[in-house]
Amino acid sequence: MKSVMPGAEAEYTDNDFQRVRGIAFEEAGISLPVSKKTLVYSRLSRRLRELGYHSFHAYLDFVKTPAGQAEMEKLICALTTNVTSFFREKKHFEHLEAEVLPHLACTARSGGRVRLWSAACSTGQEPWSMAMSVMSVIPDAPSYDIRLLATDINSEVVEQAASGTYPASETDGISAENRKKYMEPCGDGKLRFAGPICKLPAFRVLNLNADWPIKGTFSAIFCRNVVIYFDDETREKLWRRLADRLEPGGFLYVGHSERVATTIQCRLEQVAPTIYRKDS
Numbered sequence: 001m002k003s004v005m006p007g008a009e010a011e012y013t014d015n016d017f018q019r020v021r022g023i024a025f026e027e028a029g030i031s032l033p034v035s036k037k038t039l040v041y042s043r044l045s046r047r048l049r050e051l052g053y054h055s056f057h058a059y060l061d062f063v064k065t066p067a068g069q070a071e072m073e074k075l076i077c078a079l080t081t082n083v084t085s086f087f088r089e090k091k092h093f094e095h096l097e098a099e100v101l102p103h104l105a106c107t108a109r110s111g112g113r114v115r116l117w118s119a120a121c122s123t124g125q126e127p128w129s130m131a132m133s134v135m136s137v138i139p140d141a142p143s144y145d146i147r148l149l150a151t152d153i154n155s156e157v158v159e160q161a162a163s164g165t166y167p168a169s170e171t172d173g174i175s176a177e178n179r180k181k182y183m184e185p186c187g188d189g190k191l192r193f194a195g196p197i198c199k200l201p202a203f204r205v206l207n208l209n210a211d212w213p214i215k216g217t218f219s220a221i222f223c224r225n226v227v228i229y230f231d232d233e234t235r236e237k238l239w240r241r242l243a244d245r246l247e248p249g250g251f252l253y254v255g256h257s258e259r260v261a262t263t264i265q266c267r268l269e270q271v272a273p274t275i276y277r278k279d280s
């Protein structure tokens with residue numbers, strides 16, 4: 001079979017799709033089900049067009065060469081799904097503000113180090129929401145050793161997240177009070193985070209399924225709506241690594257349809273359907 005899509009401009013065979021699946025898994029731990037064959041075509045055909053390739057075969061040969069390394073990153077970016085929103089799954093932020101941050105305020109005010117991690121931050125709505133939660137409980141947080149690491153495998157979304165700039169029409173999830181406190185207009189109908197809150201987050205590109213050049217442990221990790229793209233083995237390995245990176249008594253927040261494997265629940269006690277606490 002040559003093309004899976006009627007009228008498709010680039011040649012795309014079953015074998016090409018299998019190659020993309022192999023790359024997604026090897027490079028990012030992402031498992032693409034067979035049902036995503038058409039989606040893969042629509043996500044990647046723009047890349048082929050921009051580079052002037054008329055077949056996936058030739059494009060995939062290119063990304064496997066040393067000269068194609070930058071394009072390999074673009075391919076992975078194109079395969080990721082980046083849907084997110086401010087204060088998504090609000091209960092997590094309520095829990096963070098009520099159960100976690102008051103204790104961390106004491107730690108920080110007595111000179112301690114506090115680290116939070118948004119481990120698949122997409123375009124930044126999650127870490128900026130965490131930062132607003134921190135500011136609401138610890139208004140002087142930027143003057144303490146409190147930092148929020150925000151990472152994602154997709155360099156394009158990380159860049160957008162770091163800019164802290166969003167169309168005003170996409171900031172509905174932020175209360176009017178918080179918008180006024182933490183954001184400023186920056187033209188084109190956009191708002192950007194401004195002022196002391198900007199000292200809290202640090203944005204980095206990081207593949208959760210590769211080495212983590214990160215030091216120390218975290219009081220809370222948000223790893224939400226990303227393991228749905230991984231297979232069971234990859235997920236379980238990630239839960240173990242995240243458990244290692246939580247300090248005793250630290251919390252792990254997962255997406256609404258995600259659960260930590262029961263084999264790891266001896267280290268992470270489930271305190272709510274999608275919230276886990278590491279043993280003290």
Ligand SMILES: C[S@@+](CC[C@H](N)C(=O)[O-])C[C@H]1O[C@@H](n2cnc3c(N)ncnc32)[C@H](O)[C@@H]1O
Binds near residue numbers: 029121
């Ligand atoms: C659906 S978004 C979730 C964003 C946010 N955590 C939330 O719940 O709103 C999934 C994110 O996971 C990222 N991702 C996928 N595979 C990854 C990997 N191996 N390492 C790090 N991030 C990954 C994608 O780039 C995407 O931005």
